Amino acid sequence: EPEVTQTPSHQVTQMGQEVILRCVPISNHLYFYWYRQILGQKVEFLVSFYNNEISEKSEIFDDQFSVERPDGSNFTLKIRSTKLEDSAMYFCAMGGPGVTGELFFGEGSRLTVL
Amino acid sequence: AQSVTQLGSHVSVSEGALVLLRCNYSSSVPPYLFWYVQYPNQGLQLLLKYTTGATLVKGINGFEAEFKKSETSFHLTKPSAHMSDAAEYFCAVSGGSGYSTLTFGKGTMLLVSP
Numbered sequence: 607e608p609e610v611t612q613t614p615s616h617q618v619t620q621m622g623q624e625v626i627l628r629c630v631p632i633s634n635h636l637y638f639y640w641y642r643q644i645l646g647q648k649v650e651f652l653v654s655f656y657n658n659e660i661s662e663k664s665e666i667f668d669d670q671f672s673v674e675r676p677d678g679s680n681f682t683l684k685i686r687s688t689k690l691e692d693s694a695m696y697f698c699a700m701g702g703p704g705v706t707g708e709l710f711f712g713e714g715s716r717l718t719v720l
Numbered sequence: 721a722q723s724v725t726q727l728g729s730h731v732s733v734s735e736g737a738l739v740l741l742r743c744n745y746s747s748s749v750p751p752y753l754f755w756y757v758q759y760p761n762q763g764l765q766l767l768l769k770y771t772t773g774a775t776l777v778k779g780i781n782g783f784e785a786e787f788k789k790s791e792t793s794f795h796l797t798k799p800s801a802h803m804s805d806a807a808e809y810f811c812a813v814s815g816g817s818g819y820s821t822l823t824f825g826k827g828t829m830l831l832v833s834p
Contacts, residue, residue, distance in 0.1 A: 610763075639821075649764070649810060649824040662821055697763060699822075708754070709822060713763040 609635075612698050612712035620720055622687050627715045629681040629698030638681045639699040639709060640673065642666070649697065655681065688719045722747045722813045724825035732831040739783075739798040741828050743811030746792065753794040754812040754822065755785055764810065770794065781805065806832045 611630045619625050629638070638655040653663040655673055672684045681700075685692055695716050699709040727742040745751055752771045756764040768779025775787040781804075785796045794811060811825040 612763075641822075641824075648826040649812075651821050651823065654821060699764075708766055708769055710766075711756075711764040713761075 609710045610698055610700055610712035612696075612715050614715055615713070616716045616718070618718045618720065619688055621690060625685045625688055625692075625717060627683045627685075627696050627698075627717070629683075629700075629712055630679065631681070631700050635700035635710070637661075637701040638673075638675070639701070640683045641697045641699060641711075642694040643697065643714075644691075644694040652683070652696075685717075688717070690719050693717055693719045722751065722815060722823045724811050724813050724823055726811050726825035726828050728828055729826065730829045730831060732833065733801045734833050735803055736800050739796070739801045739805065739830065741796040741809050741811075741830065743785075743794045743796065743825060744792050745794060745811070745813045747813055747815065749815050752814045753785075753787060754814070755779065755783070755794075755796050756810045756812060756824075758808045758810065758827075760807075767796070767809070801830075801832050803832050803834065806830055 613628045640652040641649050642652055643649045651664050653667045653673055654661045670686045675681050695714045697714045698712040701709045723746045725744045733739055754769045755767040757767050758764050767783050768777050768785055770777050770787045778784045783796055783798045785794050787794050808827045808829045810827045812822045814822050
């Protein structure tokens with residue numbers, strides 16, 4: 607049974623539109639991550655979030671991306687103005703407590719930008 | 721910085737045959753190493769992990785992997801493949817400090833024929 611729930615499972619949007627992907631932890635995790643997987647490519651790190659702030663981000667995570675945890679529960683990834691190349695599977699992941707390095711992944715949100 | 725190389729984007733085996741999926745890593749610090757499995761239309765599920773201690777680690781579904789520092793390898797094996805093992809397998813490395821970012825390899829698709 608997954609520990610992380612992601613919504614929506616699939617979203618189709620027009621280029622230039624804003625998209626918000628949501629992640630709801632089931633257990634009490636402390637560290638939050640977003641990864642993406644473009645079709646046929648490897649899973650890439652986007653951003654990590656701890657104690658209500660970004661702790662690390664990749665070069666992919668430019669100004670069009672943002673993350674927040676608005677209500678202390680949901681963890682969201684916002685893409686302000688989607689581009690065709692943003693089409694990918696976006697995975698939320700969580701870790702903690704304990705120092706093991708293991709992450710628990712959601713089932714992913716597939717974003718298709720037309 | 722860390723990196724992961726998985727040899728072979730596709731590996732085909734017959735049911736009952738040995739499974740060997742190769743993973744080599746690069747890390748400037750003692751690594752934590754992971755294998756994740758992704759079934760179609762699902763998220764990433766942890767198979768096994770190496771953090772410290774015993775270099776041969778056992779995971780779910782009969783898989784195991786051996787950390788070989790001298791070879792910078794963490795190959796995944798299973799003595800006897802089952803049809804249900806057909807999936808994509810990802811090797812990942814982190815910096816070994818608990819919640820360092822995971823860096824993934826490109827993945828290896830395991831195909832199992834009857």
